[in-house]
Amino acid sequence: MADDKSTLEKILEHNREFVDSKEYDHLCTDKYPNKEIAILTCMDARIVELLPKAMGIRNGDAKIIKNAGALISHPWGAVMRSLLVAALEFNVKEIMVVGHTDCGMRGFDPEHLLGKARKFGITDGTITTLRNAGIDLDGWLRGFDNVGDSVRYTVDQIRNHPLMPGRVVVHGLVIHPTTGKLHTVVNGYVENVNLLETPSGAASNTANNSNLVEENND
Secondary structure (H helix, E strand, C coil), X not given: CCCCCCHHHHHHHHHHHHHHCCCCHHHCCCXXXXXXXXXXXXXXXXXXXXXXXXXXXXXXXXXXXXXXXXXXXXXXXXXXXXXXXXXXXXXXXXXXXXXXXXXXXXXXXHHHHHHHHHHCCCCHHHHHHHHHCCCCHHHHHCCECCHHHHHHHHHHHHHCCCCCCCCCEEEEEEECCCCCCEEEEECCCCCCCCHHHCCXXXXXXXXXXXXXXXXXXX
């Protein structure tokens, strides 16, 4: 007999069993992260369980923020706000930006997504209106060319935000979405990266290192 329950019904049914059997007992903690860290990572389904296990993170250890590509698309957006709240309100002392190889946002073309939007009924008129209103859709939807460079750039954005306390250490890593192996791109204890102001020669070296991240982890 086919299971005709909806996804929501299945989730609620599981939830009732979870609560009734008190499976939550060993997960109880408070809102302050035990390890005093926040993690900005990708929403990729492959790393939902993999990333915490690969990093030794348990319930209550960290604040975890996820989006497409582990990117900060705007310095005053929701991602940056979450990181600031974590640092200023919840005693976070270290932030880890964790990208991953084989990311869907690598080489992502904004026009591709807008084409999908059109197929779902979003009109060209709506897109034109947004652009005429000054919204940079292409910049907002754009991905990245290299995961290592992207992680370094995001680390730089966090470090240089005017409301981010200087005491907060920011690291950059790349995780393999199958094995969980971590590659350090920025060691916040020893590096003071400012990609936005890096001379062209140094930026070239950064790109070479980032290419190694892709090659070694794909």
